[in-house]
Amino acid sequence: MTDNSAPPIGAILVEQDDLRERVIALGRQISADYEGRDLLLVGVLKGAMLFLSDLMREISAPCEVDFMAVASYGSATDSSGVVRILKDLDAPIEGRDVLIVEDIVDSGLTLQYLLRNLGAREPRSLEVCALLTKPERRKADVAIRYTGFEIPDRFVIGYGLDHRERWRNLPYVAEFAGS
Numbered sequence: 001m002t003d004n005s006a007p008p009i010g011a012i013l014v015e016q017d018d019l020r021e022r023v024i025a026l027g028r029q030i031s032a033d034y035e036g037r038d039l040l041l042v043g044v045l046k047g048a049m050l051f052l053s054d055l056m057r058e059i060s061a062p063c064e065v066d067f068m069a070v071a072s073y074g075s076a077t078d079s080s081g082v083v084r085i086l087k088d089l090d091a092p093i094e095g096r097d098v099l100i101v102e103d104i105v106d107s108g109l110t111l112q113y114l115l116r117n118l119g120a121r122e123p124r125s126l127e128v129c130a131l132l133t134k135p136e137r138r139k140a141d142v143a144i145r146y147t148g149f150e151i152p153d154r155f156v157i158g159y160g161l162d163h164r165e166r167w168r169n170l171p172y173v174a175e176f177a178g179s
């Protein structure tokens with residue numbers, strides 16, 4: 001089937017070069033902070049997959065990786081804070097230094113749930129690294145130790161982020177310009 005409509009890609013908010021530079025800086029900072037610790041990166045699927053795979057390559061401290069997949073009830077653009085675990089971690093995290101790697105923190109409700117859920121498993125430490133954050137939209141007060149970029153209140157796609165599962169493969173972050 002041919003789709004002749006224009007792609008719904010609006011203004012670019014974070015260019016590919018800026019993503020690369022920031023990921024390198026975050027990797028350096030995380031490497032220094034976690035030297036000699038027991039770092040477990042927890043990637044939140046699917047949005048964080050590109051960020052996580054680039055970030056890992058910039059971390060020189062020994063680390064392991066595991067994944068969670070969650071679905072937030074609500075509309076396509078507004079999460080309700082009621083979160084369902086679609087895929088849980090493969091292994092216990094008790095006593096480990098866990099770093100949650102998220103694509104974007106919007107209301108913060110999903111992250112608040114994850115912090116409570118993983119916190120209850122008694123890791124030694126639990127911190128968050130988010131590529132993007134929309135501070136204007138925050139409803140839950142969540143502490144983000146490492147942030148890539150603050151962006152305005154726009155729905156964005158690319159670099160792992162989707163609209164109905166498409167556009168994750170764009171190498172930059174852009175506003176979604178469709179309906």
Ligand code: 5GP
Binds near residue numbers: 078081103155162
């Ligand atoms: P929160 O619970 O913080 O409101 O929402 C977090 C989740 O909503 C993110 O992990 C992401 O999956 C989705 N989300 C929030 N804002 C955006 C956005 O601008 N673009 C995309 N593609 N997903 C978003």
